[in-house]
Amino acid sequence: MDNRRKSPVVRCTSAEKDSVDTYGAVAYTSDYVANSREAREFENGNPIGDILENQGIRIRRRPPTGPPMHAVGPFEFRLENEGNTPRNILEKIIWDKDKEISQLKERKPLSVLNKALNHAPPVRDFVGALRASYQRTCMPALIAEVKKASPSRGVLREDFDPIQIAKAYERNGATCLSVLTDEKYFQGSFENLEAIRRVGVKCPLLCKEFIIDAWQIYYARSKGADAILLIAAVLPDLDIKYMAKICSKLGMTALVEVHDEREMDRVLSIDGIQLIGINNRNLETFEVDISNTKNLLEGKRGDTIRQRDIMVVGESGLFTPEDISYVQDAGVKAVLVGESLIKQEDPGRGIAGLFGKDISV
């Protein structure tokens, strides 16, 4: 029996799966796929929608074809309904991303991308850098975000020079950088990521992208990324496992982002996850509450994280030295900060303001 055809959600054509195998990225017949609950559920004929629902994932995938066309006289139109209209901004982003990737993939199939990997700049140890920084300073390591705009806040900075901002972050003590690459909603780009890497910034780079297809991980690597983001609100367990495995084969770090208890429990049930981000912003409603970080690290969850030596990143809504101490006391060893730095006249100098001291020394 060929288990390679059984992954229900991971978006690769069978040809791509074969080339993934050929390039040694993932042994697709590995036990976790063959024996995983999702694979079995899929085998038992449970539709993907059921698998997502069982894991509490509310973000649906874009319907493969539009709704049926209705003809009235010479006009044709589609009826909008619950099934073909995104329910919230995150779902809209994911559906648009799906279309975007199908087009990009046609231009650069995985076989082409794999060749480009040979010319990609060498990968750097993202999570290792965060750990070393925390050990050295006993302060949360900073992942500073290069972000021009966001759907919740609009344009954060008009005179946006990604290279100058990245250099300033590095000079002022950031350990790693996060670079938004989504164009439509965040006004980011892969050119920014590539350029920051090309000008010699040494901080390891997180490609901040909505990843729903394994192809995107190879694309990010080919552009110089050292880490990628996997959002648990969007990806079922099997995708997270599969994509995390691809990351480690490529030497990259996966930052797995959770927002609530259920997502945290799902991610903790996956072996080998080293870096978990707790997002204080709900990506469906945009509500920000930094006590989310504390809540998710209390009790047994916190114990498990400490026992397994998982590094936790506090993400979003951090503005003051008090916010930094608050999430540090809750147990985070790194923070991901965008808005409060990017909006400063001098984003680099903003770092000392955020931490209450100069962290570049």
Ligand SMILES: O=P(O)(O)OC[C@@H](O)[C@@H](O)c1c[nH]c2ccccc12
């Ligand atoms: O600008 P803030 O509030 O400091 O947040 C940064 C970062 O956490 C946020 O940009 C983010 C967290 N997870 C994401 C997922 C996609 C896009 C963006 C994000």
